[in-house]
Amino acid sequence: MPRLLHTSIGDVLIRTATLADVDGYRALRLEALQNHPTAFGQSYEDIVARPSSYWVERLQPDPNLSVFFAEHEGTLIGMTGIIRPGAPKVKHSATIWGVYVNAAWRGQRIAEALIESCLDWARANKVGIVKLAVVSDNQSAIRCYERCGFKTYGTEPQAIFYDGKYYDEYLMVRFVDRV
Ligand SMILES: CC(C)(COP(=O)(O)OP(=O)(O)OC[C@H]1O[C@@H](n2cnc3c(N)ncnc32)[C@H](O)[C@@H]1OP(=O)(O)O)[C@@H](O)C(=O)NCCC(=O)NCCS
Numbered sequence: 001m002p003r004l005l006h007t008s009i010g011d012v013l014i015r016t017a018t019l020a021d022v023d024g025y026r027a028l029r030l031e032a033l034q035n036h037p038t039a040f041g042q043s044y045e046d047i048v049a050r051p052s053s054y055w056v057e058r059l060q061p062d063p064n065l066s067v068f069f070a071e072h073e074g075t076l077i078g079m080t081g082i083i084r085p086g087a088p089k090v091k092h093s094a095t096i097w098g099v100y101v102n103a104a105w106r107g108q109r110i111a112e113a114l115i116e117s118c119l120d121w122a123r124a125n126k127v128g129i130v131k132l133a134v135v136s137d138n139q140s141a142i143r144c145y146e147r148c149g150f151k152t153y154g155t156e157p158q159a160i161f162y163d164g165k166y167y168d169e170y171l172m173v174r175f176v177d178r179v
Contacts, residue, residue: 007108017067024076032100082118096132
């Protein structure tokens with residue numbers, strides 16, 4: 001279900017991705033990877049070189065994943081995705097990835113609304129456990145995830161290596177009531 005968020009700097013629509021988003025998706029994801037290299041496992045240099053088919057493939061309808069965007073006046077300003085494995089013994093658990101909000105729109109609880117959309121998707125798809133990983137010094141993200149009910153259950157040492165330095169990740173979980 002799309003949701004409308006009234007922020008102090010304008011209205012923001014939170015909605016599911018469609019194939020028409022391919023250019024905006026590429027631009028937003030590359031902005032995230034370029035500006036926050038330690039926040040994501042993928043590298044800008046690797047992803048910028050991918051052909052357009054790579055982006056189209058990621059927006060194809062798929063029962064095991066969903067991508068959500070935050071949009072203001074036709075421009076994508078935030079995103080996240082949720083994915084689960086298809087195998088019967090593990091499909092009750094999903095992972096949130098790629099949480100990003102454009103710098104001009106931060107502090108407006110947009111990431112929280114994106115994560116709530118992922119949690120709604122989990123409920124509707126009989127997923128009872130939602131997990132994510134966040135670099136241990138990323139206080140903005142950790143505060144947002146804790147507000148959304150996530151709790152840290154472990155630490156992955158040296159999960160990210162960038163520019164000569166290792167970064168640990170906190171592993172977080174949120175249990176969800178299946179509909
Ligand atoms: C983490 C991120 C997605 C949070 O998005 P958001 O929509 O601003 O989230 P919220 O509005 O819930 O704010 C979360 C926290 O960010 C901090 N914050 C508030 N205003 C901010 C601003 N203008 N700029 C930066 N951080 C701000 C605050 O600590 C806030 O928590 P608090 O209000 O409890 O103090 C966003 O900062 C971002 O895209 N960061 C870069 C990419 C990233 O780190 N992604 C997460 C990967 S795991």
